[in-house]
Amino acid sequence: MPGFEIFGDAERKQVTDVLETGVLFRYGFEGTRNGHFKALEFEKKLARITNARYSHLCSSGTAALGIAMAACGIGAGDEIIVPPFTFVATFEAIINAGAVPVFGEIDETLCLDPDKLSDVITSRTKAVIPVHMCGSMARIDEIKAVCEKKGLILLEDACQSLGATYQGKALGTFGLAGCFSFDAVKTVTCGEGGGIITDSKAVYETADQYGDHGHDHLGGPDRGADDHPIIGTNYRISELNAAVGLAQLNKLDQILDTQRKNKRAIKDAMANLSGVSFRYIPDAKGDSATFLSFFMPTEERTRQVAKDLSENGVGCAYWYDNNWHYYKKWHHLKEMKRAAKLCVELADNLPDYQNMVLEASDTIMKRTLSLQIMLSWSNNDIDDRIQAIRKSIKG
Numbered sequence: 001m002p003g004f005e006i007f008g009d010a011e012r013k014q015v016t017d018v019l020e021t022g023v024l025f026r027y028g029f030e031g032t033r034n035g036h037f038k039a040l041e042f043e044k045k046l047a048r049i050t051n052a053r054y055s056h057l058c059s060s061g062t063a064a065l066g067i068a069m070a071a072c073g074i075g076a077g078d079e080i081i082v083p084p085f086t087f088v089a090t091f092e093a094i095i096n097a098g099a100v101p102v103f104g105e106i107d108e109t110l111c112l113d114p115d116k117l118s119d120v121i122t123s124r125t126k127a128v129i130p131v132h133m134c135g136s137m138a139r140i141d142e143i144k145a146v147c148e149k150k151g152l153i154l155l156e157d158a159c160q161s162l163g164a165t166y167q168g169k170a171l172g173t174f175g176l177a178g179c180f181s182f183d184a185v186k187t188v189t190c191g192e193g194g195g196i197i198t199d200s201k202a203v204y205e206t207a208d209q210y211g212d213h214g215h216d217h218l219g220g221p222d223r224g225a226d227d228h229p230i231i232g233t234n235y236r237i238s239e240l241n242a243a244v245g246l247a248q249l250n251k252l253d254q255i256l257d258t259q260r261k262n263k264r265a266i267k268d269a270m271a272n273l274s275g276v277s278f279r280y281i282p283d284a285k286g287d288s289a290t291f292l293s294f295f296m297p298t299e300e301r302t303r304q305v306a307k308d309l310s311e312n313g314v315g316c317a318y319w320y321d322n323n324w325h326y327y328k329k330w331h332h333l334k335e336m337k338r339a340a341k342l343c344v345e346l347a348d349n350l351p352d353y354q355n356m357v358l359e360a361s362d363t364i365m366k367r368t369l370s371l372q373i374m375l376s377w378s379n380n381d382i383d384d385r386i387q388a389i390r391k392s393i394k395g
């Protein structure tokens with residue numbers, strides 16, 4: 001997910017455009033901004049790339065999730081089904097909305113398993129938030145079918161999967177809204193940034209208002225003339241961040257091409273290594289190829305291979321032990337450590353996170369390794385990696 005690897009003249013030019021006007025605010029100042037609306041331009045481009053009707057750019061992926069939930073009417077006491085393999089931001093946003101994260105199992109896509117959703121759906125379930133982890137997709141059409149059948153809102157966390165598609169349709173466009181992150185390590189980075197896409201005018205308008213103190217943005221050049229139909233907050237992005245992101249977004253096709261080529265070379269070379277099998281990708285053509293994820297036959301063997309890979313200079317993520325991306329190590333969630341009091345609807349309906357057992361997910365994650373695909377690799381770098389991987393896996 002490494003847009004930061006390719007900063008160059010285009011990013012500098014975009015940032016300079018903004019600095020030369022002195023207008024770092026995305027709204028207003030029409031007389032002095034020299035026609036530059038970087039955030040607005042980014043939004044139009046994001047909508048075009050994903051073929052979504054509307055897009056709203058905000059300060060982070062976490063903010064995007066919060067805005068999307070508010071705009072979709074998700075709030076206090078609503079149960080939201082999420083996977084246990086994600087970045088902590090997904091459940092943080094739910095808790096901060098006063099809603100209740102409920103964990104479903106994942107399958108070999110490393111994303112929510114549609115077949116096990118009904119095990120955790122209750123009368124309080126309001127929405128499902130699948131997370132398209134590590135650049136590739138959940139079985140999103142099947143998840144969508146379950147949501148439709150049960151009358152649940154589908155909201156996609158596609159923060160790690162910009163540019164990925166399923167059967168030609170962008171991830172993030174299957175539900176009522178989709179969220180992206182443009183933080184410092186994502187496929188396209190604004191430094192900090194996030195985005196929401198939706199085909200619903202109502203969701204878009206509420207999102208646009210909620211992220212900017214409730215402003216309806218109908219007052220013309222005078223912000224003071226805007227009305228405030230709802231209570232919002234400030235999840236705005238600055239023009240400087242949007243400018244960096246805009247230059248990066250223009251490079252998305254190039255980023256995807258390089259990732260796919262680099263991943264292909266390594267995956268092909270690993271195909272007949274004994275004991276290796278690959279993450280199930282429902283539509284391989286749509287993989288954004290930020291990671292190559294694979295399984296070893298047992299936990300013991302996986303740990304050994306991870307160690308050997310690291311000694312041979314190929315760092316792999318072993319998410320099962322990871323502090324941030326897998327529920328096993330989320331002690332703060334399990335103990336519900338909070339800076340302030342929880343809203344009662346959440347406090348009164350807390351699942352037993354301490355004793356939560358997700359056996360199917362554990363079985364998969366114990367055997368999963370992920371290699372991050374970099375843009376800056378030369379052919380030699382790739383060959384070196386292939387040699388190191390062969391050595392590590394042959395043992």
Ligand SMILES: *Cc1c(COP(=O)(O)O)cnc(C)c1O
Nearest residue numbers: 060061062087089159160181183
């Ligand atoms: C990065 C990420 C987020 C949060 O994005 P930020 O921009 O860092 O707030 C949310 N969900 C997932 C899956 C992520 O990887």
